[in-house]
Amino acid sequence: xxxxxxxxxxxxxxxxxxxxxxxxxxxxxxxxxxxxxxxxxxxxxxxxxxxxxxxxxxxxxxxxxxxxxxxxxxxxxxxxxxxxxxxxxxxxxxxxxxxxxxxxxxxxxxxxxxxxxxxxxxxxxxxxxxxxxxxxxxxxxxxxxxxxxxxxxxxxxxxxxxxxxxxxxxxxxxxxxxxxxxxxxxxxxxxxxxxxxxxxxxxxxxxxxxxxxxxxxxxxxxxxxxxxxxxxxxxxxxxxxxxxxxxxxxxxxxxxxxxxxxxxxxxxxxxxxxxxxxxxxxxxxxxxxxxxxxxxxxxxxxxxxxxxxxxxxxxxxxxxxxxxxxxxxxxxxxxxxxxxxxxxxxxxxxxxxxxxxxxxxxxxxxxxxxxxxxxxxxxxxxxxxxxxxxxxxxxxxxxxxxxxxxxxxxxxxxxxxxxxxxxxxxxxxxxxxxxxxxxxxxxxxxxxxxxxxxxxxxxxxxxxxxxxxxxxxxxxxxxxxxxxxxxxxxx
Numbered sequence: 001x002x003x004x005x006x007x008x009x010x011x012x013x014x015x016x017x018x019x020x021x022x023x024x025x026x027x028x029x030x031x032x033x034x035x036x037x038x039x040x041x042x043x044x045x046x047x048x049x050x051x052x053x054x055x056x057x058x059x060x061x062x063x064x065x066x067x068x069x070x071x072x073x074x075x076x077x078x079x080x081x082x083x084x085x086x087x088x089x090x091x092x093x094x095x096x097x098x099x100x101x102x103x104x105x106x107x108x109x110x111x112x113x114x115x116x117x118x119x120x121x122x123x124x125x126x127x128x129x130x131x132x133x134x135x136x137x138x139x140x141x142x143x144x145x146x147x148x149x150x151x152x153x154x155x156x157x158x159x160x161x162x163x164x165x166x167x168x169x170x171x172x173x174x175x176x177x178x179x180x181x182x183x184x185x186x187x188x189x190x191x192x193x194x195x196x197x198x199x200x201x202x203x204x205x206x207x208x209x210x211x212x213x214x215x216x217x218x219x220x221x222x223x224x225x226x227x228x229x230x231x232x233x234x235x236x237x238x239x240x241x242x243x244x245x246x247x248x249x250x251x252x253x254x255x256x257x258x259x260x261x262x263x264x265x266x267x268x269x270x271x272x273x274x275x276x277x278x279x280x281x282x283x284x285x286x287x288x289x290x291x292x293x294x295x296x297x298x299x300x301x302x303x304x305x306x307x308x309x310x311x312x313x314x315x316x317x318x319x320x321x322x323x324x325x326x327x328x329x330x331x332x333x334x335x336x337x338x339x340x341x342x343x344x345x346x347x348x349x350x351x352x353x354x355x356x357x358x359x360x361x362x363x364x365x366x367x368x369x370x371x372x373x374x375x376x377x378x379x380x381x382x383x384x385x386x387x388x389x390x391x392x393x394x395x396x397x398x399x400x401x402x403x404x405x406x407x408x409x410x411x412x413x414x415x416x417x418x419x420x421x422x423x424x425x426x427x428x429x430x431x432x433x434x435x436x437x438x439x440x441x442x443x444x445x446x447x448x449x450x451x452x453x454x455x456x457x458x459x460x461x462x463x464x465x466x467x468x469x470x471x472x473x474x475x476x477x478x479x480x481x482x483x484x485x486x487x488x489x490x491x
Contacts, residue, residue, distance in 0.1 A: 014062050018091030022077050023060065030056040033076070040072045064092055071119075075126055104140045104259045105148040110231070113263040117234060118215040120256060121241070124208045139252050139288070146296045149281075152262055152274055153304050176217060176226055184214065185229075188236050189357045195244055196361065196409045199449030204244040211237040228268050235264035236358055239277050246284050247411075249450040254284060272309040275301035276358055279320050287451075291327035298324055312355050315345035316362040319370035326377040331388075334378060338371045361409070365402035369416050372396035376419060379426050389426035396420045400436075411452060414443040418455045425459070430467035434476040437463065441483050453484055 023033065030053040041049035046068050059065055065073075070087045077085040106116060187210060194203045214234045222230065242257030258281045265274035278301035285294035298321045305313065322337035345367050348355075372395035379388035396419050403413035417440035424433035437459050444452045460480045463473045 016060055016062050016091045018089065019073075020060050022081075022085060022090060026077065026080050028080075030060075036076055037069060037072050040076065041068065075122075078123065078126060104145055104255065106259065106263060108151055108154070108263060108266060110227075110267045113231075113260065113267055114215055114218045117238060117260050117264065118212065118219075120260065121208050121212040121215065124241075124253070125205065125212060139255055141285070141288075141290055141293055145255075145293060146300075149259075149262065149278070149297065149300060152266055152278075152300070175222055176220075176230070181226065181229055181233075184210075184233050188233055188240070191237070191240055192357065192361075193408060195240060195247075196411060197407070197447075199247055199411050199447040199452065204241065204248065207237055207241045207244060211241055231264045231268035232270055232273065235261045235268055235270065235273055235277065238264055239273075239280055239358070243280055246280075246287070247449050247451050249454070251284065251288065255281070258284070271305045272313050273356070273358065275305035275309055275313065275317060278304075279317060282320050282324065286323055286327055289327075291324045295321065295324035295328065310353065310355050310359070311344050311347040311351050312362055313359050315341045315348065315367065316359065316370075318344055319362075319367060319374070322371065322374040323377065326374040327381060329378075329381040331378055331382075334374055338374055341367060341371060361412075363402070363406075365399050365406065365409075366412065368395045368402065369399035369412065369419070372399055372416075372423075373419055376423055376426070379423075384426055386427055389423050392419075392423050393427070396423050410443055411447045411449050414440050414447055414449070414452045415455065417443060418452070418459050421459050422462070425463055425466065430463055430470045431472045433459075433463055434470070434472035437476055438479060441479060445483065456480070456484060 026033075028036075034051045034053055034056050037051045038049060041047070041051075049069065049072075051069070055065075064070075070090070070092045073090055073092070074085055074087050077090065106112065191203060191207050191210070195207075211234060214230060214237060218227065218230050218234065238257045238261035242254045242261060245251075245254035245257060258277055261277045262274055262281075265271075265277055278297045282294040282297040282301070285291070285297065298317055302314075302317050302321070305317075309317070318337050318341035322334050322341060325331075325334035325337055345364075372392045375388050375392035375395065379385045379392065382388055396416060399416045400413070400420050403409055403416055406413065417436050421433045421436035421440065424430070424436065437456060440452075440456055440459075444456060457480065460476055464477050467473045
């Protein structure tokens with residue numbers, strides 16, 4: 001039967017009611033579950049696992065199986081029910097509970113970061129469909145989000161190196177060569193370019209798969225410098241996976257990836273990268289209507305990278321601070337942050353060191369775009385104020401002109417065309433607004449972004465509500481029904 005099929009027995013030997021509940025609902029027999037466990041074990045290289053009906057009965061009676069069986073059971077039940085069924089959901093590992101798979105308050109240690117990144121990316125890949133986490137993952141906000149993130153700044157003692165995985169890998173073990181590491185870094189750059197050109201829906205699954213591969217590498221013995229570089233790659237990939245998830249509307253999934261990215265950036269010792277991850281979290285909070293949380297995250301990013309971030313990164317953080325203040329209805333602080341973003345960006349040309357690839361998106365066009373959106377948001381908060389809309393107009397117009405010449409950032413081009421349309425609607429110029437929204441639809445057809453599609457729909461709905469008798473708006477509504485896809489698929 002193979003001794004590896006079982007493990008320690010609970011002290012009081014109580015039946016595992018959680019596992020029993022999932023098992024009863026699955027419709028499987030004990031023999032069928034045993035066969036599936038054995039088949040999956042062979043697929044992952046754990047040929048030492050040999051389970052039978054009596055072993056399954058002992059699990060149901062309260063025995064804790066050894067690894068990799070808890071992971072295998074998690075995968076099998078997740079596939080059966082179409083939602084993530086974690087190891088803890090099955091009542092396993094009661095003596096050494098890992099952090100909640102649904103929360104953001106996680107241990108700031110390297111081995112835990114690797115384990116959680118691996119578990120979460122594996123679950124994502126395994127189910128690989130829209131909303132893969134179902135109701136098992138919820139968004140965190142307010143103190144439940146901010147307080148754990150503040151620990152990013154707390155120095156941590158060196159953590160013990162992670163033990164090699166107990167399950168044999170299909171990859172031969174050994175140290176990662178410099179060319180292999182450079183290939184991982186260049187692949188991350190390529191994924192980022194694809195996202196900017198095509199939106200988050202097209203390559204999200206590929207990014208998650210690459211992230212999972214990197215977590216495997218982090219479980220193998222590597223020199224300290226290589227481990228730090230791998231954590232940096234993992235942080236960038238997790239941030240990008242989060243950004244793509246955000247782009248296609250998977251908000252809880254996005255937040256979990258962002259949180260894990262911040263943990264990996266801390267392990268890499270890269271505070272500017274950590275500040276960038278926090279800015280992505282801040283942008284998500286603005287999108288979700290929580291500007292107070294967004295501001296807290298940005299201030300945390302600014303403080304944590306105050307003595308090491310490049311002018312371009314600092315400018316981006318000021319621009320996001322302005323967005324938060326705008327959505328809070330604080331025009332004075334918003335305008336000050338806009339000025340700081342502009343002044344700091346002007347210093348980028350004189351910066352001696354090359355910027356990392358993750359901040360190169362923050363171009364002159366992006367600066368104009370962010371600041372124009374801040375004034376546009378102020379206009380909304382101030383009751384559709386034409387005064388703030390007039391401040392947004394020239395900046396948004398310049399952003400559109402620059403993005404029109406930039407084939408690598410088509411999603412940004414679409415978003416700013418929509419922004420220009422919304423500014424015209426605020427200025428009660430529906431004909432011009434309809435024209436820009438129509439151009440945005442044309443670009444959106446080549447961008448897999450639910451965020452773009454949603455903003456177009458909201459803008460067209462606003463136009464129809466306020467100017468439904470204008471011919472151009474009627475035509476725009478008809479075009480929306482014909483040309484805009486219903487949803488971007490998360491793959």
